[in-house]
Amino acid sequence: MRSLIFFLLLLTGCANYQNTQRPDLSKLETYKVMRVVDGDTFWVDDGSEKGMKIRLLCVDAPELRASRYKEKGAYAEEASEFLKELIGDQFIKLEYDVQRYDQYRRVLAYAYLVDGTFVNGELVRDGYAKVVTYQPNVKHVDFLVELQKQAQRKRRGLWK
Numbered sequence: 001m002r003s004l005i006f007f008l009l010l011l012t013g014c015a016n017y018q019n020t021q022r023p024d025l026s027k028l029e030t031y032k033v034m035r036v037v038d039g040d041t042f043w044v045d046d047g048s049e050k051g052m053k054i055r056l057l058c059v060d061a062p063e064l065r066a067s068r069y070k071e072k073g074a075y076a077e078e079a080s081e082f083l084k085e086l087i088g089d090q091f092i093k094l095e096y097d098v099q100r101y102d103q104y105r106r107v108l109a110y111a112y113l114v115d116g117t118f119v120n121g122e123l124v125r126d127g128y129a130k131v132v133t134y135q136p137n138v139k140h141v142d143f144l145v146e147l148q149k150q151a152q153r154k155r156r157g158l159w160k
Helices: 002-021 076-087 119-125 141-153
Strands: 029-038 041-045 052-056 091-095 107-113
Touching (some): 029 076, 052 119, 076 107, 076 119, 107 119, 119 141
Parallel strands (some): 052 107
Antiparallel strands (some): 029 041, 029 091
């Protein structure tokens, strides 16, 4: 009986944590996804000719291509494909943190599908991305770290 009570309390605590972290989606801007670049970057239609490039906050997926800064990463194609399947040709809502842009002028955001699915969290939970922080943008880092621990325990994706 004690085990059951503990389990229920644990579930309630996790549910409350998620609910307190989730923004009011009705207040977030909605955009149509135009194109996925890789496992943590994509373009949305903001009404401009080119669109708006989004870099997901607090996650880092392996690089699809080598650059002068990073090597091509193992599991990069899988991460990119996962993000395409998750958000491709859909509407998403964007939540911002302290800084709106990075040094490359990409918009930094947390993304949600219109059904409330936390895109950044799905990438981490399924092992397609690691948690990475760039102060001061850390609004959801605690929740993402918990998801990463789960992915590691279950040996998902990058943690196989």
